[in-house]
Amino acid sequence: MDARTKFYQFVERQGLRHTGQREKILTIVLATEKHVSAQELYDLVQKKHKEIGYATVSRTLKLLADSGVCRIVDFGDGVHRYEHQYGHGHHDHLICTKCGMVAEIYSEELEEIQSKLVKKHGFVQTRHKLDIFGLCSKCKT
Template identity: 60%
Template sequence: MRKEFQILDEFIREKGLRHTLQREKILDIFLATERHVSAEELYKLVKKRFHGIGYTTVYRTMKLLSECGLCGETDFGDGILRFEHKYGHEHHDHLICTKCGRFIEVMKPEIEKLQDTLAKQHSFTPTKHKLEIFGICRKCGK
């Protein structure tokens, strides 16, 4: 069994929740999906393989997965919440192409360090951060 299922099960046990087929299937499909899926998109994927799983359940399950750290939530400014894998993936920032809508994940340790410095200068204790750079990607820029 993949580590992710163990994490979910442990979280469920700790909280006195219940292991259900739906939660298992939704996690399964989420894990098999490339990053940055909206609830709507995920629901369609789920429905394709498992009839009878409702949209509400998908939504609620994603919230649950967020709570137990298996997925991260991001809103790139279009009012739609997108979920991305979190377990086993380190923190990253996003380059967002405003033409084709593609997201590129990037990482620059120097920026991370400077952010901590910045926070410290303001006696601010950071818990998380979000850096989004909007623009035109390589493909669209030609």
């Protein structure tokens, strides 16, 4: 299912409404191939749609996360970042603590081991988040 469909199905199921702002924000989110904070997204939105306020951007991001179109990325610096899940599936992050570069990583093996661990503890997994911090190849010397 494509992102737009998924979002509006969610919106409808919740008894919410289809609005111009949500449409415009969703379009920009889907066109952005990196994680953005509410402030960063607001700046992007402002370039095209001066009339859309910060609160709406922030609320829409939350809605996108709730609908599963975006997921929240949190590197522990007090800022929530969001990234959409289309064109690239689940992945974890490798973050350079010097230059801030972020690489996406994925390993089937890793996912499997995690699943096993979770089952062993009697949990039902809904989501997980692995962030590895270090120095990238450029910064490590």
